[in-house]
Amino acid sequence: MQTHIKNICCIGAGYVGGPTMAVIADKNPHVKVTVVDINAKRIAAWNDEDVSSLPVYEPGLSDVIQRARGRNLFFSTEVEQAIDQADMIFISVNTPTKTYGKGKGMAADLKYVELCARQIASVAKTDKIVVEKSTLPVRTAQAIKTILDQTGNGVNFQILSNPEFLAEGTAIKDLEEADRVLIGGEESEAGQKAIQALVNIYAAWLPKERILTTNVWSSELSKLTANAFLAQRVSSINSISELCEATGANVKEVAKAIGLDSRIGSKFLQASVGFGGSCFQKDILNLVYISKSLGLTEVADYWEQVIIMNDHQKRRFAEKIVQTLFNTVSDKKIAFLGWAFKKDTNDTRESAAIYVADQLMDEQAKIRVFDPKVSETQMQTDLNYLNTRSEAENEALLKATEDPYQACKDAHAIAILTEWDEFKTYDWKKVYEQMKKPAFIFDGRRILDRKELEAIGFRVYRIGEN
């Protein structure tokens, strides 16, 4: 097994595989990188001449794509061919939370990962390094190895764990200026060689001291732990936000005061309507499930509380809207600004907006949504996934608009669900004039200037202050 890789294949052209491979290819012009996916539409979009229609929106991504695509970066649906030619294969397919059977609602669904492993085993004719890039429960690498070793054509496989730490919206920067890269591998000589091969890829642009090598289990568990700690901070400050509302303290002031303590630090203390995204909830649920399976009840309960707090925060926000609008929102128009789980991404997985909308729709509110990067089709898909009501009912109750002013016209209230920068610069006076009175704003992201809005005439509620 060589330590200088010439040909990389990545299975899965999603939010992780796409940007990660783009940066690897950009920084390693002599390595051929092929990203494959079974979704032909997605691959076509990655190959689109017009880089504004890439399937993933990330600031800076289109520049990287323009530099590397066609040179040493390729997107293709020819999965088997790419596997056959590669020395190193990244598995970057989706690992959603299971929606059926044992571990439903908690364990990671590994069916896509297993399918990948089986496909690699059946195609490979030469030795390969297989890198798990998806977020996987601890000990998945072992399962992949067993499948590869038992079903393959007698070729040697080395499995590495290389968790991603990129946050959406800042993915390119997170990759180019990574705080650290983690590579877990076997302690054997062959394992160490495989680790070195991947270290060499990252060393093309990162200083060696930021590339950490560990055993496989530590690497897998570190990924879950990092996300659990970050999510825990958000749930902690969100729990304090409710206390602030009850006492008259202001959560922003509290966050600033504690954040200045260098032991605590200022990041991930922004109180909000609740965290979303594809990682936090899934990773914590994974941690909870693993702990439960191992009989570690207290450990499981400890982490589960982070999720309980997050669900409570979303519910509390929706309840606040209903209560404030005189305990009825039936047939009232409520404008949502934002649907993505955070700004600068078109990803909506686990976005708080979905749950807040669902709850208000139960109360028969009419929701009109504006999000600069999310389509109405995506919003409907997100709602239908919850299975609360029929597709026709969802379509009747929630509609998207192309224009924020249109969304707010004749609305009784506006709810801010995503912290898009452009919301700060709207003509709020104009918005106010076109709304029903009294006009309310529920700022779930704390991005608007309260005094300014109140001077116009709005009644303002912001998470974490009364």
Ligand code: UDX
């Ligand atoms: C996260 C991790 O940060 C990243 O390292 C990992 O690899 C993938 O999961 P991501 O889900 O893209 O990244 O977004 P992140 O910036 O971590 O935010 C997650 C959620 O928490 C968002 O909904 C965000 O709005 C919310 N959040 C974050 C807060 O509500 N308050 C904060 O202070 C920070």
Ligand code: ADP
């Ligand atoms: P992530 O955020 O983890 O990148 P995504 O859902 O955005 O998740 O991307 C995962 C991609 O993996 C999807 O585009 C999906 O079509 C692709 N995929 C899943 N299974 C396979 C497979 N067996 N072969 C090729 N691609 C796959």
